[in-house]
Amino acid sequence: xxxxxxxxxxxxxxxxxxDAFPFAPAKTHExxxxxxxxDPEKCILCGICHHVCAAGAIQLRPSEDGAGMxxxxxxxxxxxxxxxxxxxxxxxxxxxxxxxxxxxGAEMFSNxxxxxxxxxxxxxCGAKIQPRPQAIIDxxxxxxxxxxxxxxxCKRQSIVRNVAQVRSTRRQENP
Amino acid sequence: xSTTTYTLPIGPLHVALEEPMYFDIQVEGETxxxxxxxxxxxxxxxxxxxxxxxxFQNVTLTERVCSLCSNSHPATYCMAxxxxxxxxxPERAKYLRVIADEVxxxxxxxxxxxxxxxLTGFDSLxxxxxxxxxxxxxxxxxxxxxxxxxxxxxxxxxxxxxxxxTAPFLLGQLELLKxxxxxxxxxxxRDPLIRTRTQGIGLLPFEEAxxxxxxxxxxxxxxxxxxxxxxxxxxxxxxLDFETQSDTKGDVHSRALLRLREAVQSVKxxxxxxxxxPSGPINVREVPVIPAGEAVARSEAPRGEVFYYVRSDGxxxxxxxxxxxxxxxxxxxxxxxxxxxxxxDIALIVNSIDPCISCTEx
Numbered sequence: 001x002x003x004x005x006x007x008x009x010x011x012x013x014x015x016x017x018x019d020a021f022p023f024a025p026a027k028t029h030e031x032x033x034x035x036x037x038x039d040p041e042k043c044i045l046c047g048i049c050h051h052v053c054a055a056g057a058i059q060l061r062p063s064e065d066g067a068g069m070x071x072x073x074x075x076x077x078x079x080x081x082x083x084x085x086x087x088x089x090x091x092x093x094x095x096x097x098x099x100x101x102x103x104x105g106a107e108m109f110s111n112x113x114x115x116x117x118x119x120x121x122x123x124x125c126g127a128k129i130q131p132r133p134q135a136i137i138d139x140x141x142x143x144x145x146x147x148x149x150x151x152x153x154c155k156r157q158s159i160v161r162n163v164a165q166v167r168s169t170r171r172q173e174n175p
Numbered sequence: 176x177s178t179t180t181y182t183l184p185i186g187p188l189h190v191a192l193e194e195p196m197y198f199d200i201q202v203e204g205e206t207x208x209x210x211x212x213x214x215x216x217x218x219x220x221x222x223x224x225x226x227x228x229x230x231f232q233n234v235t236l237t238e239r240v241c242s243l244c245s246n247s248h249p250a251t252y253c254m255a256x257x258x259x260x261x262x263x264x265p266e267r268a269k270y271l272r273v274i275a276d277e278v279x280x281x282x283x284x285x286x287x288x289x290x291x292x293x294l295t296g297f298d299s300l301x302x303x304x305x306x307x308x309x310x311x312x313x314x315x316x317x318x319x320x321x322x323x324x325x326x327x328x329x330x331x332x333x334x335x336x337x338x339x340x341t342a343p344f345l346l347g348q349l350e351l352l353k354x355x356x357x358x359x360x361x362x363x364x365r366d367p368l369i370r371t372r373t374q375g376i377g378l379l380p381f382e383e384a385x386x387x388x389x390x391x392x393x394x395x396x397x398x399x400x401x402x403x404x405x406x407x408x409x410x411x412x413x414x415l416d417f418e419t420q421s422d423t424k425g426d427v428h429s430r431a432l433l434r435l436r437e438a439v440q441s442v443k444x445x446x447x448x449x450x451x452x453p454s455g456p457i458n459v460r461e462v463p464v465i466p467a468g469e470a471v472a473r474s475e476a477p478r479g480e481v482f483y484y485v486r487s488d489g490x491x492x493x494x495x496x497x498x499x500x501x502x503x504x505x506x507x508x509x510x511x512x513x514x515x516x517x518x519x520d521i522a523l524i525v526n527s528i529d530p531c532i533s534c535t536e537x
Contacts, residue, residue, distance in 0.1 A: 033320030054235035
Protein backbone atom coordinates (compact mmCIF):
# COMPACT_ATOMS: atom_id res chain seq x y z
CA UNK A 1 0.00 0.00 0.00
CA UNK A 2 2.68 2.50 0.99
CA UNK A 3 5.80 1.37 -0.88
CA UNK A 4 7.85 4.21 0.53
CA UNK A 5 7.62 3.11 4.18
CA UNK A 6 10.25 0.42 3.68
CA UNK A 7 12.66 2.91 2.10
CA UNK A 8 12.02 5.46 4.82
CA UNK A 9 12.83 2.92 7.56
CA UNK A 10 15.99 1.91 5.73
CA UNK A 11 17.07 5.54 5.36
CA UNK A 12 16.45 6.10 9.08
CA UNK A 13 18.68 3.17 9.97
CA UNK A 14 21.41 4.34 7.59
CA UNK A 15 21.72 7.65 9.44
CA UNK A 16 22.63 11.04 8.04
CA UNK A 17 24.36 11.10 4.68
CA UNK A 18 25.79 14.60 4.94
CA ASP A 19 29.41 15.40 5.76
CA ALA A 20 30.07 16.82 9.24
CA PHE A 21 31.84 19.83 7.70
CA PRO A 22 33.21 22.17 9.17
CA PHE A 23 33.84 19.86 12.16
CA ALA A 24 35.27 17.16 9.93
CA PRO A 25 36.89 17.44 6.50
CA ALA A 26 34.50 17.35 3.57
CA LYS A 27 35.05 14.69 0.95
CA THR A 28 36.78 16.21 -2.08
CA HIS A 29 37.50 14.30 -5.26
CA GLU A 30 41.00 14.37 -6.64
CA UNK A 31 39.63 15.69 -9.96
CA UNK A 32 37.68 18.53 -8.37
CA UNK A 33 38.13 21.82 -10.21
CA UNK A 34 38.99 24.30 -7.46
CA UNK A 35 41.11 27.40 -7.36
CA UNK A 36 43.73 28.01 -10.00
CA UNK A 37 47.44 27.60 -9.26
CA UNK A 38 50.04 29.54 -11.18
CA ASP A 39 53.67 28.60 -11.70
CA PRO A 40 55.52 31.77 -12.82
CA GLU A 41 58.55 29.66 -13.73
CA LYS A 42 56.66 28.17 -16.67
CA CYS A 43 54.76 31.23 -17.93
CA ILE A 44 55.76 32.53 -21.37
CA LEU A 45 53.25 35.42 -21.38
CA CYS A 46 51.45 34.08 -24.45
CA GLY A 47 48.16 35.44 -23.07
CA ILE A 48 45.91 32.56 -24.17
CA CYS A 49 44.60 32.24 -20.58
CA HIS A 50 43.50 35.88 -20.74
CA HIS A 51 41.95 35.29 -24.18
CA VAL A 52 39.77 32.32 -23.11
CA CYS A 53 38.77 33.65 -19.68
CA ALA A 54 35.06 34.47 -19.89
CA ALA A 55 35.02 36.03 -16.44
CA GLY A 56 37.80 38.51 -17.06
CA ALA A 57 39.64 37.22 -14.00
CA ILE A 58 43.07 37.26 -15.65
CA GLN A 59 44.94 40.49 -16.31
CA LEU A 60 48.36 41.05 -17.85
CA ARG A 61 49.77 44.51 -17.10
CA PRO A 62 53.03 45.70 -18.65
CA SER A 63 55.38 47.12 -16.04
CA GLU A 64 56.34 50.79 -16.34
CA ASP A 65 60.04 50.14 -16.90
CA GLY A 66 59.24 47.65 -19.67
CA ALA A 67 61.11 44.86 -17.89
CA GLY A 68 58.16 42.46 -17.84
CA MET A 69 54.50 41.93 -17.10
CA UNK A 70 52.49 41.79 -13.92
CA UNK A 71 50.34 38.66 -14.05
CA UNK A 72 47.11 38.85 -12.05
CA UNK A 73 44.43 36.19 -11.50
CA UNK A 74 41.56 37.30 -9.28
CA UNK A 75 40.10 34.35 -7.38
CA UNK A 76 36.88 36.23 -6.65
CA UNK A 77 36.17 36.83 -10.34
CA UNK A 78 37.19 33.32 -11.36
CA UNK A 79 34.31 30.96 -12.25
CA UNK A 80 36.48 27.82 -12.04
CA UNK A 81 35.80 26.76 -15.62
CA UNK A 82 39.42 25.72 -16.07
CA UNK A 83 39.62 26.94 -19.67
CA UNK A 84 42.90 28.76 -18.91
CA UNK A 85 44.47 25.58 -17.58
CA UNK A 86 43.20 23.61 -20.57
CA UNK A 87 44.62 25.98 -23.15
CA UNK A 88 47.87 26.86 -21.30
CA UNK A 89 50.59 25.46 -23.61
CA UNK A 90 53.23 25.12 -20.91
CA UNK A 91 51.26 23.93 -17.88
CA UNK A 92 51.93 27.15 -15.96
CA UNK A 93 48.27 27.31 -14.95
CA UNK A 94 46.60 24.31 -13.32
CA UNK A 95 43.40 23.83 -11.36
CA UNK A 96 43.89 22.49 -7.84
CA UNK A 97 41.19 20.71 -5.87
CA UNK A 98 41.32 23.37 -3.17
CA UNK A 99 37.93 25.02 -2.70
CA UNK A 100 38.66 26.71 0.63
CA UNK A 101 38.40 30.26 -0.59
CA UNK A 102 36.47 31.92 2.23
CA UNK A 103 38.20 35.09 3.37
CA UNK A 104 37.47 38.29 5.24
CA GLY A 105 36.24 41.40 3.49
CA ALA A 106 39.58 43.10 4.16
CA GLU A 107 41.35 40.55 1.97
CA MET A 108 39.01 41.15 -0.96
CA PHE A 109 41.55 43.09 -3.00
CA SER A 110 44.53 40.92 -2.16
CA ASN A 111 42.89 37.56 -2.84
CA UNK A 112 44.61 37.03 -6.14
CA UNK A 113 47.61 35.47 -7.77
CA UNK A 114 50.03 38.28 -8.50
CA UNK A 115 53.37 37.59 -10.05
CA UNK A 116 55.91 39.62 -11.94
CA UNK A 117 57.10 37.84 -15.08
CA UNK A 118 60.29 39.40 -16.49
CA UNK A 119 60.73 39.41 -20.25
CA UNK A 120 63.46 37.28 -21.75
CA UNK A 121 66.36 38.70 -23.73
CA UNK A 122 67.37 37.85 -27.25
CA UNK A 123 70.59 35.82 -27.03
CA UNK A 124 72.05 37.82 -29.89
CA CYS A 125 70.93 41.45 -29.74
CA GLY A 126 69.49 41.60 -26.22
CA ALA A 127 66.04 42.85 -27.31
CA LYS A 128 63.09 42.07 -25.01
CA ILE A 129 61.25 38.91 -26.02
CA GLN A 130 58.73 36.63 -24.33
CA PRO A 131 60.29 34.80 -21.38
CA ARG A 132 62.24 31.67 -22.15
CA PRO A 133 62.40 29.69 -18.89
CA GLN A 134 64.45 26.49 -18.92
CA ALA A 135 61.36 24.29 -18.57
CA ILE A 136 60.01 25.76 -21.80
CA ILE A 137 63.31 25.54 -23.65
CA ASP A 138 63.35 21.82 -22.81
CA UNK A 139 59.77 21.39 -23.99
CA UNK A 140 59.26 23.68 -26.97
CA UNK A 141 62.79 24.67 -27.99
CA UNK A 142 64.18 21.22 -28.78
CA UNK A 143 63.79 21.54 -32.53
CA UNK A 144 66.19 24.45 -32.93
CA UNK A 145 67.59 25.33 -29.49
CA UNK A 146 69.72 28.28 -30.66
CA UNK A 147 66.98 29.95 -32.65
CA UNK A 148 64.43 29.53 -29.82
CA UNK A 149 66.31 32.10 -27.75
CA UNK A 150 66.32 34.79 -30.45
CA UNK A 151 64.04 37.76 -31.03
CA UNK A 152 61.88 37.61 -34.20
CA UNK A 153 64.30 39.81 -36.14
CA CYS A 154 67.43 37.85 -35.26
CA LYS A 155 65.47 34.64 -35.90
CA ARG A 156 64.66 35.77 -39.44
CA GLN A 157 68.25 36.72 -40.10
CA SER A 158 69.45 33.37 -38.80
CA ILE A 159 67.02 31.52 -41.07
CA VAL A 160 68.06 33.59 -44.09
CA ARG A 161 71.72 32.89 -43.32
CA ASN A 162 71.00 29.17 -43.10
CA VAL A 163 69.15 29.15 -46.42
CA ALA A 164 71.92 31.15 -48.09
CA GLN A 165 74.49 28.75 -46.69
CA VAL A 166 72.64 25.70 -48.05
CA ARG A 167 72.35 27.32 -51.48
CA SER A 168 76.04 28.22 -51.67
CA THR A 169 77.05 24.69 -50.60
CA ARG A 170 74.82 23.27 -53.32
CA ARG A 171 76.33 25.60 -55.88
CA GLN A 172 79.79 24.45 -54.88
CA GLU A 173 78.74 20.80 -55.20
CA ASN A 174 77.00 21.17 -58.59
CA PRO A 175 78.60 24.13 -60.39
CA UNK B 176 -15.18 42.28 -13.34
CA SER B 177 -17.77 39.87 -12.11
CA THR B 178 -18.28 39.07 -8.45
CA THR B 179 -17.71 35.33 -8.88
CA THR B 180 -14.16 35.51 -10.24
CA TYR B 181 -11.07 37.22 -8.93
CA THR B 182 -7.45 37.58 -9.99
CA LEU B 183 -4.87 35.51 -8.14
CA PRO B 184 -1.31 36.70 -8.66
CA ILE B 185 1.26 33.92 -8.27
CA GLY B 186 4.93 34.74 -8.40
CA PRO B 187 7.42 35.99 -9.35
CA LEU B 188 8.63 34.94 -5.91
CA HIS B 189 6.54 32.13 -4.60
CA VAL B 190 7.32 29.27 -2.27
CA ALA B 191 6.16 26.62 -4.72
CA LEU B 192 8.00 27.96 -7.75
CA GLU B 193 11.68 27.20 -8.04
CA GLU B 194 12.35 30.14 -10.33
CA PRO B 195 10.77 33.57 -10.76
CA MET B 196 7.77 33.60 -13.05
CA TYR B 197 4.61 35.60 -12.78
CA PHE B 198 1.16 34.10 -13.31
CA ASP B 199 -1.93 36.22 -13.48
CA ILE B 200 -4.64 33.69 -12.77
CA GLN B 201 -8.40 34.26 -12.96
CA VAL B 202 -9.98 32.11 -10.31
CA GLU B 203 -13.59 31.16 -9.78
CA GLY B 204 -13.87 29.64 -6.33
CA GLU B 205 -11.01 27.15 -6.27
CA THR B 206 -10.97 26.64 -10.02
CA UNK B 207 -8.64 28.32 -12.49
CA UNK B 208 -10.47 29.96 -15.40
CA UNK B 209 -7.66 31.62 -17.35
CA UNK B 210 -3.94 32.16 -17.11
CA UNK B 211 -1.68 34.97 -18.21
CA UNK B 212 2.07 34.49 -18.06
CA UNK B 213 4.58 37.24 -17.62
CA UNK B 214 8.28 36.59 -17.87
CA UNK B 215 11.42 38.65 -17.69
CA UNK B 216 12.39 38.52 -14.04
CA UNK B 217 15.75 36.82 -14.53
CA UNK B 218 16.72 38.36 -17.84
CA UNK B 219 20.50 38.79 -17.79
CA UNK B 220 21.13 39.83 -21.38
CA UNK B 221 23.23 36.77 -22.12
CA UNK B 222 22.80 36.95 -25.89
CA UNK B 223 24.22 40.48 -25.80
CA UNK B 224 27.05 39.26 -23.54
CA UNK B 225 27.79 36.51 -26.05
CA UNK B 226 28.31 39.11 -28.77
CA UNK B 227 30.98 40.80 -26.66
CA UNK B 228 32.97 37.65 -25.98
CA UNK B 229 35.10 35.54 -28.28
CA UNK B 230 34.24 31.99 -29.35
CA PHE B 231 36.27 30.42 -26.54
CA GLN B 232 34.77 32.56 -23.79
CA ASN B 233 31.27 31.80 -25.04
CA VAL B 234 31.74 28.12 -24.21
CA THR B 235 31.97 29.10 -20.55
CA LEU B 236 29.21 31.69 -20.90
CA THR B 237 26.68 29.30 -22.47
CA GLU B 238 27.49 26.74 -19.82
CA ARG B 239 26.20 29.23 -17.28
CA VAL B 240 22.86 29.88 -18.98
CA CYS B 241 21.24 27.26 -16.80
CA SER B 242 22.67 24.86 -14.26
CA LEU B 243 20.50 21.82 -14.99
CA CYS B 244 21.17 21.70 -18.73
CA SER B 245 24.67 23.14 -18.36
CA ASN B 246 26.14 20.55 -20.68
CA SER B 247 23.52 20.78 -23.44
CA HIS B 248 24.11 24.50 -23.95
CA PRO B 249 27.88 24.50 -24.55
CA ALA B 250 27.66 21.19 -26.44
CA THR B 251 25.07 22.59 -28.86
CA TYR B 252 26.93 25.89 -29.13
CA CYS B 253 30.14 23.99 -29.95
CA MET B 254 28.24 21.90 -32.51
CA ALA B 255 27.01 25.08 -34.20
CA UNK B 256 30.49 26.61 -34.29
CA UNK B 257 31.95 23.34 -35.57
CA UNK B 258 29.30 23.25 -38.30
CA UNK B 259 30.31 26.76 -39.28
CA UNK B 260 34.03 26.08 -39.34
CA UNK B 261 33.77 22.58 -40.79
CA UNK B 262 35.71 21.19 -37.86
CA UNK B 263 35.51 17.41 -37.46
CA UNK B 264 35.25 16.22 -33.88
CA PRO B 265 37.19 13.02 -33.10
CA GLU B 266 35.04 9.93 -32.57
CA ARG B 267 36.13 9.52 -28.95
CA ALA B 268 35.10 13.10 -28.18
CA LYS B 269 31.62 12.41 -29.58
CA TYR B 270 31.22 9.51 -27.17
CA LEU B 271 32.49 11.64 -24.29
CA ARG B 272 29.93 14.32 -25.15
CA VAL B 273 27.11 11.77 -25.14
CA ILE B 274 28.25 10.44 -21.76
CA ALA B 275 28.34 13.96 -20.29
CA ASP B 276 24.91 14.74 -21.74
CA GLU B 277 23.31 11.60 -20.34
CA VAL B 278 24.89 12.00 -16.90
CA UNK B 279 23.36 15.47 -16.78
CA UNK B 280 20.02 14.14 -18.01
CA UNK B 281 19.77 11.60 -15.19
CA UNK B 282 20.55 14.25 -12.58
CA UNK B 283 18.12 16.74 -14.12
CA UNK B 284 15.22 14.27 -14.34
CA UNK B 285 15.76 13.07 -10.77
CA UNK B 286 15.75 16.68 -9.61
CA UNK B 287 12.44 17.33 -11.34
CA UNK B 288 10.63 14.27 -9.98
CA UNK B 289 12.08 15.08 -6.56
CA UNK B 290 10.60 18.57 -6.69
CA UNK B 291 7.29 17.05 -7.75
CA UNK B 292 7.29 14.94 -4.57
CA UNK B 293 8.13 18.09 -2.60
CA LEU B 294 5.19 19.96 -4.14
CA THR B 295 2.78 17.18 -3.23
CA GLY B 296 4.01 17.64 0.34
CA PHE B 297 5.81 14.31 0.35
CA ASP B 298 9.12 15.67 1.60
CA SER B 299 10.69 12.40 2.68
CA LEU B 300 10.34 11.12 -0.89
CA UNK B 301 11.79 14.42 -2.13
CA UNK B 302 14.82 13.91 0.12
CA UNK B 303 15.16 10.35 -1.08
CA UNK B 304 15.06 11.34 -4.77
CA UNK B 305 17.67 14.01 -4.08
CA UNK B 306 19.80 11.45 -2.29
CA UNK B 307 19.69 9.17 -5.33
CA UNK B 308 20.57 12.16 -7.50
CA UNK B 309 23.56 12.67 -5.23
CA UNK B 310 25.05 9.47 -6.69
CA UNK B 311 25.11 11.21 -10.06
CA UNK B 312 26.36 14.47 -8.55
CA UNK B 313 29.25 12.55 -7.02
CA UNK B 314 29.96 10.98 -10.39
CA UNK B 315 30.05 14.41 -12.02
CA UNK B 316 32.38 15.77 -9.37
CA UNK B 317 34.69 12.78 -9.51
CA UNK B 318 34.84 12.52 -13.30
CA UNK B 319 34.52 16.12 -14.47
CA UNK B 320 35.46 18.19 -11.43
CA UNK B 321 32.23 20.01 -10.69
CA UNK B 322 28.75 19.07 -9.51
CA UNK B 323 26.91 21.18 -12.10
CA UNK B 324 29.15 22.84 -14.68
CA UNK B 325 31.03 19.92 -16.13
CA UNK B 326 33.25 22.00 -18.39
CA UNK B 327 33.48 19.05 -20.73
CA UNK B 328 32.83 20.60 -24.13
CA UNK B 329 35.17 22.86 -26.05
CA UNK B 330 35.16 23.80 -29.71
CA UNK B 331 36.66 20.78 -31.42
CA UNK B 332 36.05 18.12 -28.80
CA UNK B 333 36.16 17.53 -25.08
CA UNK B 334 38.45 18.48 -22.24
CA UNK B 335 38.40 15.68 -19.73
CA UNK B 336 39.02 12.12 -20.85
CA UNK B 337 37.41 9.18 -19.13
CA UNK B 338 40.44 7.03 -18.38
CA UNK B 339 41.34 3.88 -16.40
CA UNK B 340 40.72 5.73 -13.14
CA THR B 341 37.41 7.45 -13.87
CA ALA B 342 35.69 4.84 -16.09
CA PRO B 343 35.41 2.21 -13.29
CA PHE B 344 34.33 4.97 -10.89
CA LEU B 345 31.55 6.09 -13.26
CA LEU B 346 30.43 2.50 -13.84
CA GLY B 347 30.44 1.90 -10.08
CA GLN B 348 28.20 4.92 -9.55
CA LEU B 349 25.81 3.61 -12.24
CA GLU B 350 25.70 0.23 -10.51
CA LEU B 351 24.78 2.03 -7.29
CA LEU B 352 22.15 4.05 -9.11
CA LYS B 353 20.35 1.31 -11.06
CA UNK B 354 18.59 -0.57 -8.22
CA UNK B 355 17.73 2.73 -6.51
CA UNK B 356 16.26 4.13 -9.71
CA UNK B 357 14.09 1.03 -10.23
CA UNK B 358 12.91 1.23 -6.65
CA UNK B 359 12.11 4.94 -7.02
CA UNK B 360 10.12 4.22 -10.18
CA UNK B 361 8.06 1.71 -8.23
CA UNK B 362 7.32 4.28 -5.55
CA UNK B 363 6.26 6.96 -8.02
CA UNK B 364 4.17 4.44 -9.96
CA ARG B 365 2.34 2.88 -7.06
CA ASP B 366 2.36 5.23 -4.09
CA PRO B 367 -1.26 6.23 -3.40
CA LEU B 368 -0.31 9.71 -2.14
CA ILE B 369 1.57 10.53 -5.34
CA ARG B 370 -1.12 9.02 -7.54
CA THR B 371 -4.01 10.86 -5.91
CA ARG B 372 -2.27 14.20 -6.24
CA THR B 373 -0.87 13.82 -9.74
CA GLN B 374 -3.01 11.51 -11.85
CA GLY B 375 -5.43 13.14 -14.26
CA ILE B 376 -4.33 16.74 -13.62
CA GLY B 377 -2.49 19.06 -15.99
CA LEU B 378 -3.85 17.21 -18.99
CA LEU B 379 -2.30 18.01 -22.34
CA PRO B 380 -4.05 16.05 -25.12
CA PHE B 381 -2.19 14.94 -28.24
CA GLU B 382 -3.80 17.62 -30.47
CA GLU B 383 -2.96 20.43 -28.06
CA ALA B 384 0.59 19.12 -27.72
CA UNK B 385 0.91 19.29 -31.51
CA UNK B 386 -0.69 22.72 -31.70
CA UNK B 387 1.66 24.21 -29.12
CA UNK B 388 4.63 22.33 -30.61
CA UNK B 389 5.79 21.26 -27.16
CA UNK B 390 9.05 19.34 -26.94
CA UNK B 391 10.87 16.99 -24.63
CA UNK B 392 9.21 14.86 -21.95
CA UNK B 393 6.09 17.08 -22.09
CA UNK B 394 5.54 16.17 -25.74
CA UNK B 395 6.46 12.52 -25.30
CA UNK B 396 4.06 12.06 -22.39
CA UNK B 397 1.27 13.37 -24.65
CA UNK B 398 1.98 10.86 -27.39
CA UNK B 399 4.27 12.97 -29.56
CA UNK B 400 7.30 10.67 -29.69
CA UNK B 401 9.67 13.46 -30.70
CA UNK B 402 13.26 13.06 -29.59
CA UNK B 403 16.08 14.87 -31.42
CA UNK B 404 18.42 12.04 -30.48
CA UNK B 405 16.35 9.80 -32.76
CA UNK B 406 14.83 12.27 -35.27
CA UNK B 407 18.10 13.98 -36.15
CA UNK B 408 20.86 11.97 -34.48
CA UNK B 409 23.93 14.00 -33.59
CA UNK B 410 27.22 12.89 -32.01
CA UNK B 411 26.99 9.08 -31.87
CA UNK B 412 23.33 8.59 -31.01
CA UNK B 413 22.75 6.82 -34.34
CA UNK B 414 25.01 3.97 -33.16
CA LEU B 415 23.41 3.61 -29.76
CA ASP B 416 20.60 1.34 -28.76
CA PHE B 417 17.93 3.05 -26.66
CA GLU B 418 14.19 3.51 -26.80
CA THR B 419 12.39 6.81 -27.08
CA GLN B 420 9.96 6.80 -24.19
CA SER B 421 6.40 7.88 -24.83
CA ASP B 422 3.05 7.82 -23.16
CA THR B 423 -0.47 8.82 -24.11
CA LYS B 424 -1.95 9.96 -20.81
CA GLY B 425 -0.38 13.41 -20.83
CA ASP B 426 -0.90 14.19 -17.14
CA VAL B 427 1.52 15.25 -14.40
CA HIS B 428 1.96 11.67 -13.21
CA SER B 429 2.80 10.26 -16.64
CA ARG B 430 5.34 13.02 -17.26
CA ALA B 431 7.15 12.19 -14.01
CA LEU B 432 7.18 8.46 -14.78
CA LEU B 433 8.40 9.17 -18.30
CA ARG B 434 11.32 11.16 -16.91
CA LEU B 435 12.28 8.29 -14.65
CA ARG B 436 12.10 5.84 -17.54
CA GLU B 437 14.31 8.17 -19.58
CA ALA B 438 16.81 8.22 -16.73
CA VAL B 439 16.90 4.41 -16.90
CA GLN B 440 17.52 4.64 -20.66
CA SER B 441 20.29 7.16 -20.03
CA VAL B 442 22.03 4.68 -17.73
CA LYS B 443 21.84 2.17 -20.57
CA UNK B 444 23.30 4.71 -23.01
CA UNK B 445 26.24 5.55 -20.75
CA UNK B 446 27.05 1.88 -20.24
CA UNK B 447 26.98 1.29 -23.99
CA UNK B 448 29.21 4.31 -24.58
CA UNK B 449 31.76 3.11 -22.05
CA UNK B 450 31.79 -0.29 -23.76
CA UNK B 451 31.98 1.01 -27.34
CA UNK B 452 34.18 4.08 -26.91
CA PRO B 453 37.14 3.95 -29.32
CA SER B 454 40.58 5.11 -28.32
CA GLY B 455 42.08 8.20 -29.91
CA PRO B 456 42.36 11.94 -29.39
CA ILE B 457 39.64 13.71 -27.41
CA ASN B 458 39.93 17.04 -29.20
CA VAL B 459 41.53 18.64 -32.19
CA ARG B 460 44.57 20.49 -31.00
CA GLU B 461 44.64 23.23 -33.61
CA VAL B 462 42.87 26.54 -33.07
CA PRO B 463 39.71 26.50 -35.22
CA VAL B 464 39.34 28.95 -38.08
CA ILE B 465 35.85 30.40 -37.98
CA PRO B 466 34.89 31.88 -41.34
CA ALA B 467 32.16 34.41 -41.98
CA GLY B 468 28.76 32.75 -42.30
CA GLU B 469 26.00 31.26 -40.25
CA ALA B 470 25.22 27.85 -38.82
CA VAL B 471 22.72 26.08 -36.61
CA ALA B 472 22.76 23.04 -34.37
CA ARG B 473 20.19 21.33 -32.22
CA SER B 474 20.24 18.69 -29.55
CA GLU B 475 18.01 17.04 -26.99
CA ALA B 476 18.47 18.72 -23.62
CA PRO B 477 16.80 17.16 -20.55
CA ARG B 478 13.79 19.44 -21.15
CA GLY B 479 13.60 18.99 -24.90
CA GLU B 480 15.06 20.39 -28.06
CA VAL B 481 17.62 23.17 -27.68
CA PHE B 482 18.53 25.09 -30.80
CA TYR B 483 21.56 27.30 -31.46
CA TYR B 484 22.13 29.80 -34.22
CA VAL B 485 25.49 31.47 -34.73
CA ARG B 486 26.45 34.13 -37.26
CA SER B 487 30.04 35.11 -37.79
CA ASP B 488 31.59 38.02 -39.66
CA GLY B 489 35.00 36.37 -39.63
CA UNK B 490 36.28 38.01 -36.45
CA UNK B 491 36.95 36.16 -33.20
CA UNK B 492 33.62 37.30 -31.72
CA UNK B 493 30.25 36.06 -32.97
CA UNK B 494 28.18 38.67 -34.73
CA UNK B 495 25.05 37.06 -33.31
CA UNK B 496 24.44 34.10 -31.07
CA UNK B 497 20.85 33.09 -30.54
CA UNK B 498 19.37 30.09 -28.84
CA UNK B 499 15.89 28.73 -28.37
CA UNK B 500 15.21 26.57 -25.37
CA UNK B 501 12.51 23.93 -24.79
CA UNK B 502 10.69 25.81 -22.04
CA UNK B 503 9.79 28.55 -24.51
CA UNK B 504 7.36 26.21 -26.28
CA UNK B 505 6.37 24.29 -23.19
CA UNK B 506 5.26 27.19 -21.02
CA UNK B 507 2.69 28.35 -23.58
CA UNK B 508 1.06 24.95 -23.23
CA UNK B 509 0.58 25.72 -19.53
CA UNK B 510 -2.53 27.66 -20.54
CA UNK B 511 -4.08 24.38 -21.67
CA UNK B 512 -2.78 22.38 -18.72
CA UNK B 513 -3.87 24.92 -16.11
CA UNK B 514 -7.38 25.39 -17.53
CA UNK B 515 -10.01 24.36 -15.00
CA UNK B 516 -7.48 22.98 -12.54
CA UNK B 517 -7.57 23.54 -8.80
CA UNK B 518 -5.55 26.38 -7.28
CA UNK B 519 -3.64 23.86 -5.15
CA ASP B 520 -2.45 22.04 -8.29
CA ILE B 521 -0.98 25.09 -10.04
CA ALA B 522 2.54 24.61 -8.71
CA LEU B 523 2.48 20.88 -9.48
CA ILE B 524 1.40 21.46 -13.07
CA VAL B 525 3.94 24.23 -13.61
CA ASN B 526 6.67 21.97 -12.27
CA SER B 527 5.56 19.11 -14.54
CA ILE B 528 6.83 20.94 -17.64
CA ASP B 529 10.18 21.17 -15.83
CA PRO B 530 10.33 24.92 -16.51
CA CYS B 531 13.74 26.43 -16.84
CA ILE B 532 13.18 30.15 -16.54
CA SER B 533 16.84 31.10 -16.53
CA CYS B 534 17.26 29.28 -19.88
CA THR B 535 14.22 30.92 -21.40
CA GLU B 536 14.79 34.48 -20.26
CA UNK B 537 18.59 34.30 -20.21
